Amino acid sequence: MGKVKKKVKVIKIDLDKCNGCRACxxxxxxxxxxxKYSSNNPARSRIRLVRDPIRDVYLPVYAGEYAKAECAxxxxxVIDGKEYSECDFCRASCPSRDVFKEPxxxxxxxxxxxxxxxxxxxxxxxxxxxxxxxTYEEKEEEVEEEVKMEDVEIGLESMVDKYGLQKVMDTVAxxxxxx
Amino acid sequence: MRYSETGYNLEIDLSRGNIxxxxxxxxxxxxxxxxxxxxxxxxxxxxxxxTEPFSPDNLLIFSSGLLGGxxxxxxxxxxxxxxxxxxxxMGYSMMGGFWAPELKYAGYDKVVFRGKSPNLVYLWIHNDKxxxxxxSHLHGKGAVETQELIRQELKEPNAQVAAIGLAxxxxxxxxxxxxxxxxxxxxxxxxxxxxxxIKAIAVRGTKDINLARPAEFLELCNDVLRYIKFRNENPxxxxxxxxxxxxxxxxxxxxxxxxxxxxxxxxxxRVRKKDYWNKEVEEKWKETQETVRTRLISCYNCPMKxxxxxxxxxxxxxxxxxxxxxxxxxxxxxxLDFGFRIAQRATEYGVDGFSTxxxxxxxxxxxxxxxxxxxxxxxxxxxxxxxxxxxxxxIVRREGIGDVLANGTYWAAQKIGxxxxxxxxxxIKKHEQLPLKLGMLNPVYFLMYATGEKINITQIEGQFPQSxxxxxxxREEFVKDWVQVPDEKFKQYVLDWEPRGxxxxxxxxxxxxxxxxxxxxxxxxxxxxALGVCAxxxxxPLKPPxxxxxxxxxxxxxxxxxxxxxxxxxxxxxxxxxxxxxxxRRGLRRADEKPPEDHWKKRFPELEEKLLDxxxxxxxxxxxxxPTKETLHELGxxxxxEDLEQRGIIKNGKS
Numbered sequence: 015m016g017k018v019k020k021k022v023k024v025i026k027i028d029l030d031k032c033n034g035c036r037a038c039x040x041x042x043x044x045x046x047x048x049x050k051y052s053s054n055n056p057a058r059s060r061i062r063l064v065r066d067p068i069r070d071v072y073l074p075v076y077a078g079e080y081a082k083a084e085c086a087x088x089x090x091x092v093i094d095g096k097e098y099s100e101c102d103f104c105r106a107s108c109p110s111r112d113v114f115k116e117p118x119x120x121x122x123x124x125x126x127x128x129x130x131x132x133x134x135x136x137x138x139x140x141x142x143x144x145x146x147x148x149t150y151e152e153k154e155e156e157v158e159e160e161v162k163m164e165d166v167e168i169g170l171e172s173m174v175d176k177y178g179l180q181k182v183m184d185t186v187a188x189x190x191x192x193x
Numbered sequence: 194m195r196y197s198e199t200g201y202n203l204e205i206d207l208s209r210g211n212i213x214x215x216x217x218x219x220x221x222x223x224x225x226x227x228x229x230x231x232x233x234x235x236x237x238x239x240x241x242x243x244t245e246p247f248s249p250d251n252l253l254i255f256s257s258g259l260l261g262g263x264x265x266x267x268x269x270x271x272x273x274x275x276x277x278x279x280x281x282x283m284g285y286s287m288m289g290g291f292w293a294p295e296l297k298y299a300g301y302d303k304v305v306f307r308g309k310s311p312n313l314v315y316l317w318i319h320n321d322k323x324x325x326x327x328x329s330h331l332h333g334k335g336a337v338e339t340q341e342l343i344r345q346e347l348k349e350p351n352a353q354v355a356a357i358g359l360a361x362x363x364x365x366x367x368x369x370x371x372x373x374x375x376x377x378x379x380x381x382x383x384x385x386x387x388x389x390x391i392k393a394i395a396v397r398g399t400k401d402i403n404l405a406r407p408a409e410f411l412e413l414c415n416d417v418l419r420y421i422k423f424r425n426e427n428p429x430x431x432x433x434x435x436x437x438x439x440x441x442x443x444x445x446x447x448x449x450x451x452x453x454x455x456x457x458x459x460x461x462x463r464v465r466k467k468d469y470w471n472k473e474v475e476e477k478w479k480e481t482q483e484t485v486r487t488r489l490i491s492c493y494n495c496p497m498k499x500x501x502x503x504x505x506x507x508x509x510x511x512x513x514x515x516x517x518x519x520x521x522x523x524x525x526x527x528x529l530d531f532g533f534r535i536a537q538r539a540t541e542y543g544v545d546g547f548s549t550x551x552x553x554x555x556x557x558x559x560x561x562x563x564x565x566x567x568x569x570x571x572x573x574x575x576x577x578x579x580x581x582x583x584x585x586x587x588i589v590r591r592e593g594i595g596d597v598l599a600n601g602t603y604w605a606a607q608k609i610g611x612x613x614x615x616x617x618x619x620x621i622k623k624h625e626q627l628p629l630k631l632g633m634l635n636p637v638y639f640l641m642y643a644t645g646e647k648i649n650i651t652q653i654e655g656q657f658p659q660s661x662x663x664x665x666x667x668r669e670e671f672v673k674d675w676v677q678v679p680d681e682k683f684k685q686y687v688l689d690w691e692p693r694g695x696x697x698x699x700x701x702x703x704x705x706x707x708x709x710x711x712x713x714x715x716x717x718x719x720x721x722x723a724l725g726v727c728a729x730x731x732x733x734p735l736k737p738p739x740x741x742x743x744x745x746x747x748x749x750x751x752x753x754x755x756x757x758x759x760x761x762x763x764x765x766x767x768x769x770x771x772x773x774x775x776x777x778r779r780g781l782r783r784a785d786e787k788p789p790e791d792h793w794k795k796r797f798p799e800l801e802e803k804l805l806d807x808x809x810x811x812x813x814x815x816x817x818x819x820p821t822k823e824t825l826h827e828l829g830x831x832x833x834x835e836d837l838e839q840r841g842i843i844k845n846g847k848s
Contacts, residue, residue, distance in 0.1 A: 033488075033489060033490050033491040033496070033497075033498045034488075034490050034491060035491040035492065035493060035494055035495050035496060036291075036493060036494060037266070037494045037495075037496065040264050040494050041264060044264050044407075044411065047401070047407075049407060050407065050408070051264075051404065051407035051408060051410065051411045052403060052404055052407040053401035053402060053403045053404065053407075054262075054263065054264055054401065054402055054404075055298060055399065055400060055401040055402065056298070057298065057398075057399035057400075058401075066350070067373065067374070067490060067502055067512060068337070068341060068502075068509075068510045069510075070487045070488055070502055070504075070510075072488070117399035117400070141415075142418065143496075144418060144421065144422050144425075144496045145496055145498075
């Protein structure tokens with residue numbers, strides 16, 4: 015397989031510059047409303063400011079992949095004397111909490127970097143953060159060309175990793191007999 | 194569908210424990226917009242003027258503005274309205290923060306309280322679920338502490354909570370309503386909240402706010418953000434530092450306090466210290482401020498950083514903004530370190546940072562003059578700072594002399610007698626003012642101080658420079674990109690205004706020009722307060738991003754209401770006259786419209802009378818400051834003139 019060029023979109027988050035205004039949440043929810051900007055509601059935003067002024071916690075987090083189950087354990091981080099829960103940093107829409115879910119349907123939300131036609135120069139949250147707590151970079155990276163695996167293949171590979179190929183094959187054979 | 198507003202108010206009857214969600218009339222929005230305007234309409238319609246501030250019949254209204262919670266930057270103000278125990282007039286005080294947008298997301302424009310709860314409660318609004326909850330366990334808790342406790346109790350870290358401290362519970366007239374880094378401090382609204390038995394209002398909302406013409410609205414917001422950025426990079430030259438930028442004066446950012454410490458008065462608004470500031474003080478204050486200031490912070494959806502998180506070692510963290518940093522310091526002839534320490538206790542108690550230090554300095558003057566005695570101060574420590582802590586504790590608990598002082602300098606002086614009235618020298622309409630004493634009368638400021646219904650100069654001034662520029666070159670530079678003026682004539686006023694000679698204070702700006710200037714400044718504040726947009730991005734600073742030319746477009750795009758500059762001016766006039774009528778109905782007259790005697794050293798009684806005459810005439814009021822029948826008719830408010838006529842305030846069809 016050869017090398018290919020891939021555009022990587024990076025939002026750099028500088029916690030020290032955040033003034034806690036939540037403009038990022040406002041404009042994100044407005045941009046993703048249908049029709050565009052017709053409503054706003056921070057509860058629908060794909061960026062969420064974890065905000066606790068008394069403890070000086072200001073942490074913008076973006077919605078990432080959906081997680082079916084919650085984590086078994088919850089770790090805590092202490093950074094500069096401030097305690098954060100692992101969940102504070104987590105991008106997942108998961109059953110343990112109501113962030114990154116549509117408030118009425120409960121469907122998961124995920125940041126799409128404001129994909130738009132014509133493309134936005136920068137994601138809207140970055141455009142509205144004039145304190146530069148959020149800044150945007152595009153990088154080109156050379157990566158190994160890889161064949162994308164299908165979901166079934168990903169699942170099967172993880173089963174093989176865990177139980178061994180023979181066991182998985184036997185099980186598949188047994189199940190197919192039953193059906 | 195209703196745009197920009199939710200179209201619903203919450204009506205809470207505290208006596209009966211009844212909660213109702215009531216649809217509002219969209220025609221009232223067209224006439225008064227929202228916020229202060231619609232609060233005034235409710236007050237006029239529903240509370241008879243004889244109602245005492247602490248009567249169950251008095252209403253306490255918490256309102257968002259018409260643009261609150263939309264993407265319009267800085268549209269986050271909560272406008273609280275009731276009859277004030279301090280002035281006995283309509284009291285409205287406002288706060289920034291995060292509360293009003295959250296209320297809109299929960300699906301309501303206002304919360305209107307009536308009656309009184311038999312025991313201490315708090316209101317919990319979570320979208321459609323609204324509960325009155327017991328707050329007996331929060332009795333005596335600090336205003337900041339209470340916000341935290343309620344969030345924990347509800348397991349809702351994102352709930353926004355407005356709360357009172359002990360001062361509000363004890364109906365101290367100086368009591369504020371605290372919320373995040375903001376507070377509605379003036380005019381004793383916290384005392385009315387305490388009287389009604391409401392410790393706090395917590396709100397969490399996850400619903401949409403809709404816009405009528407979304408793309409157009411967003412473009413307007415983008416223009417405002419671009420202009421804020423431009424203004425942050427281009428401070429206005431040739432004016433003092435705190436007037437150069439946007440937002441409220443950047444007291445949390447700047448350490449240089451030469452101007453305030455040497456021009457504002459120390460003690461009970463008496464002593465000017467012209468040589469206070471020096472290198473040594475500057476270094477000490479810089480260290481103090483940088484040690485306690487954790488972060489500069491903003492209100493909802495606003496890029497400015499007018500507030501700060503303050504952590505004084507050994508004290509619980511609180512938030513501060515603007516001038517409270519210096520009010521305690523200067524009242525007590527102390528330093529900044531003391532200011533930050535006592536402000537922590539004062540914020541938890543929930544008291545007004547303007548009036549409270551002045552009341553305490555007033556008490557100490559009375560003691561020195563022998564009007565208050567040792568018996569009044571039994572148990573008071575002998576050191577200066579100790580006296581302030583002691584007085585603060587007595588006032589919020591209404592203990593001993595504190596019970597008298599808790600009603601502010603005006604009422605305290607009445608009660609104490611023995612010449613104490615002369616020491617309550619810094620009031621307008623019974624309310625303490627900024628500790629500022631100046632030389633030459635400024636006609637524009639005379640009018641704003643005298644006639645302002647908010648009774649607080651910072652809520653009236655703005656836009657027009659406070660003093661003339663020194664040279665023509667500076668004046669030309671100032672007016673060249675002054676797009677905010679509603680009329681080109683204002684540029685000429687600035688160009689012709691000289692620091693000395695014929696075209697200088699007090700006779701220039703002329704009487705007519707002064708009235709024009711005041712009308713413009715008032716107009717912008719009234720519009721901001723109806724829309725819920727922060728004055729710091731509009732009516733307060735020089736060259737703000739919101740102004741008379743873009744506001745009508747904001748309103749139209751947000752609501753779908755057809756609005757132009759003439760229409761918006763009419764709404765302003767309607768709100769201005771309605772609030773005047775409410776106060777006139779409660780007894781406000783020309784005789785009350787007086788700045789403190791000693792505000793300026795050089796006074797001009799004839800000119801001052803002429804200024805008032807002309808201002809009233811311009812407003813369409815009679816010579817006693819009462820709106821005429823014709824004026825009210827033009828604004829579609831015959832119902833107001835009919836009421837005033839029935840009460841004999843407007844006589845024989847003439848006021």
